[in-house]
Amino acid sequence: MENLIEIKGVTHAYKTKAGPLPVLDDLNIAIPEGKFCAVVGPSGCGKSTLTRLIAGLMFPDTGEVWLHGQIVKSPRKTVGMAFQNPVLLEWRTILQNVVLPLEIVAPGMPKRQKEARAMELLALVGLEGFEHKRPSELSGGMRQRASLCRSLVHKPEVLILDEPFGALDAFTREDLWQTMHELRAEEPFTGLLITHDLRESVYLADQVVVLSGRPATTQYVMDIPMPSPRPINMLYEPDAVEKLARLRREIEIAQGRVPAEGGA
Numbered sequence: 001m002e003n004l005i006e007i008k009g010v011t012h013a014y015k016t017k018a019g020p021l022p023v024l025d026d027l028n029i030a031i032p033e034g035k036f037c038a039v040v041g042p043s044g045c046g047k048s049t050l051t052r053l054i055a056g057l058m059f060p061d062t063g064e065v066w067l068h069g070q071i072v073k074s075p076r077k078t079v080g081m082a083f084q085n086p087v088l089l090e091w092r093t094i095l096q097n098v099v100l101p102l103e104i105v106a107p108g109m110p111k112r113q114k115e116a117r118a119m120e121l122l123a124l125v126g127l128e129g130f131e132h133k134r135p136s137e138l139s140g141g142m143r144q145r146a147s148l149c150r151s152l153v154h155k156p157e158v159l160i161l162d163e164p165f166g167a168l169d170a171f172t173r174e175d176l177w178q179t180m181h182e183l184r185a186e187e188p189f190t191g192l193l194i195t196h197d198l199r200e201s202v203y204l205a206d207q208v209v210v211l212s213g214r215p216a217t218t219q220y221v222m223d224i225p226m227p228s229p230r231p232i233n234m235l236y237e238p239d240a241v242e243k244l245a246r247l248r249r250e251i252e253i254a255q256g257r258v259p260a261e262g263g264a
């Protein structure tokens with residue numbers, strides 16, 4: 001299977017007044033087309049930096065980011081992004097918020113067609129009937145659903161999710177996890193999810209990458225060979241529990257709390 005995203009030997013440092021701050025160090029990640037990769041790692045290790053490099057908002061000092069067989073050299077319109085804070089525009093209705101990327105990527109598309117596409121997604125995530133509401137009239141979970149629709153409306157090659165479910169309560173979060181699988185089943189896309197929640201990573205991803213502490217390097221890669229959609233109960237099966245325990249240990253190693261296997 002062709003890799004849609006390839007991070008090859010990426011090293012990056014921020015220039016700060018106190019001198020260079022190394023953030024990524026010889027990072028390597030490969031995500032096949034149609035697969036979902038979760039990236040976990042200690043706080044501040046460089047996860048959001050990685051998303052900016054994939055979206056072409058920044059460029060690595062050394063190494064390369066490849067998207068669909070091309071090195072990323074400029075901002076990519078074909079990348080959809082969603083964040084912890086949905087940042088919906090209050091002066092626009094939910095429908096007008098969701099069509100926004102189409103106004104940028106496909107300005108010539110007739111308005112009716114843009115809205116039909118947005119409505120298709122809103123219906124999929126259970127927001128039909130709320131399209132004319134303002135963002136403040138919706139709950140946090142509903143706003144995040146609308147934000148997911150906005151990030152997918154222009155059929156991006158890649159969906160980047162930077163802790164999109166972090167601010168939601170546990171039940172709403174699990175509902176949205178299932179919605180993610182439903183969206184993938186309807187319109188397969190390649191995804192990169194940044195999360196601090198190991199259960200979320202195991203439930204949603206085909207591959208979990210654990211980053212080391214800053215400067216982040218690829219510490220551990222775990223495949224989750226389960227079909228999508230998945231029943232939420234899979235998280236309570238012995239295989240998933242074992243995987244979660246292993247990931248937990250890798251995070252502790254990344255945090256420097258326990259030595260790596262074979263270490264002192």
Ligand SMILES: Nc1ncnc2c1ncn2[C@@H]1O[C@H](COP(=O)(O)OP(=O)(O)OP(=O)(O)O)[C@@H](O)[C@H]1O
Nearest residue numbers: 014015016021023042043044045046047048049050
């Ligand atoms: N524009 C910038 N200039 C200088 N330093 C930065 C900049 N952006 C981020 N940093 C620093 O780089 C490091 C990595 O930041 P980044 O946001 O990528 O980490 P993260 O893993 O996403 O963090 P968290 O898990 O807390 O969300 C942090 O120490 C941060 O303070």
